[in-house]
Amino acid sequence: MKKYTYTEKKDTRSGFGAGLHEAGKKNENVVALCADLVGSLKMDAFIKDFPERFTQVGIAEANMIGIAAGMTINGKIPFTGTFANFSTGRVYDQIRQSVAYSNKNVKICASHAGLTLGEDGATHQILEDIGLMKMLPGMVVINPCDYNQTKAATMAIAEYEGPVYLRFGRPVIPVFTDPDQKFEIGKAWMVNEGTDVTIIATGHMVWKAIEAGEQLAELGIDAEIINIHTIKPLDDEAILKSVKKTGCVVTCEEHNKFGGLGESVARLLTTELPTPQEFVATNDTFGESGTPDQLMSKYGLDAVNIVEAVKKVIGRKKA
Amino acid sequence: MKHTIKELEDIASQIRRDIVRMVHGCQSGHPGASLGCADFFTALYFEVLNHKTDFTMEGVGEDLFFLSNGHISPVWYSTLAHAGYFDKSELATFRKLDSRLQGHPTTHEHLPGIRIASGSLGQGLSVAIGAALAKKLNGDQSHIFALLGDGELQEGQNWEAAMFAPFNKVDHLIASVDYNGQQIDGPTSKVLALDDLQAKFEAFGWHVINTDGNDMQAIVEGLHYAKTLTGKGKPILNLMSTQMGAGVDYMVGSHKWHGTAPNDEQLASALAQLPETLGDY
């Protein structure tokens, strides 16, 4: 197992804030909008340097999406910012009609996704947003795994033409990817090569997959770990290549198993290469209040759960 | 009156103590507007609302209350506990794992007193209208109360509801606005100004009254007066001026205390200003 270490922990939303600032410096058409959550979205640096390119819309997310769609018509590249729930479910039809169907170059940037939002509880903890967004034709869906990758992804989507959903989170987590990485939309990242099982992880679950990989190595199981940061378009080739070698797969995401990354992988595999698969994901449930760590453990999203799923799926492979 | 003004003020003081202790206990949650609305909640539950503490979802023959700005759950939970809906010891579980006292109010954990989830802003007025319509269809003359944040009024759904209620003569509805002038990113006047709310609601066909939400006498009288205005074809809007953080000097009037928990020192300072009157949880 390749060794991954980290010297600091940071929140992915700060990676977004830093990436937005960089994208703003590079391209004067980059504009930002926020619905009364500037601090939570870490937009301060952008606002400080480009106050005239920032729009505070107030607590009015539907209006924000519509305004963003309109701004694209004269060449602006709008980045909207609010919590993941209010970025998706709250404004689904506004996104569907004015952004996706109209093919507008809006970047929907969503913080506090998943259970790790913590104490605010289920009203704010969306576990359905990947599903909602990936079902929209033409929508790119990205869920980066640490500060550096989120920063790189934010800069990359500014250069991509078309609607994008960028999902990130609240808690501080290890920073373990290359600070100078080039982010390629739709290209999987090989975290660790292995032969016994393919672990496919996205977002906060990538570090957990690395922890699981280390535990598995001690048990003599050689896990291949792939980071799928772009859930749509999915890197079919990387997944098929790996699964051909390992013969079984575990998908890991901080999201409902209905509609998430796991189902995208299952769809690919049932048509191309039927393979035993286990899902590490929430099981059709709402979340609740608690600390991020407590919730990840209660809802089965820890390294131990990945290890268990790997043992199970390897068993199914042999059967 | 069921209580003297002094008695009500004492209850409000205890609720304020609970709020800062609850938010401190989990180091998260929203003290500012919870404190600002402590007098309103006390007046409502201990004086104005016709309600039973052996809770039923339907509340037949009872007045119903809906909290649209669900983030001020601490003030509601403390009020419900002291009113007798559940034991006050449960306040210690606020926002912790496996609690019925979720960060935002929910029916999912079956906490007595809660009839709908809130937290995602802008939805409560519509729900209150629906409950009022159902009561009307059932011939139940009870009142429906709702509380909304002022920043929350930036959500468009409020204005759909505001247009609907007078047109459909939803006249047993008393909606109050927590008019503290603050939201997360700053004063409401700087984020997206609400301007003349009274004129806006009147233009939509509401009967608008103004109250001082941090003066117990005024808020009790205001809510009683609002009740006398019902049944006359118009919904009632209570524009209630409050101060964010009311009762804790260093929190007063600042959006910075919208959603920040006090540290140990700040807690001690807050508790020193708020007499314990009914016994801490």
Ligand SMILES: Cc1ncc(C[n+]2csc(CCOP(=O)(O)OP(=O)(O)O)c2C)c(N)n1
């Ligand atoms: C739909 C939605 N958008 C954003 C939020 C995040 N949020 C929580 S409270 C709040 C500010 C509310 O302002 P106001 O109603 O004035 O309440 P106060 O600041 O007085 O507590 C925001 C933006 C939310 N809960 N729901």
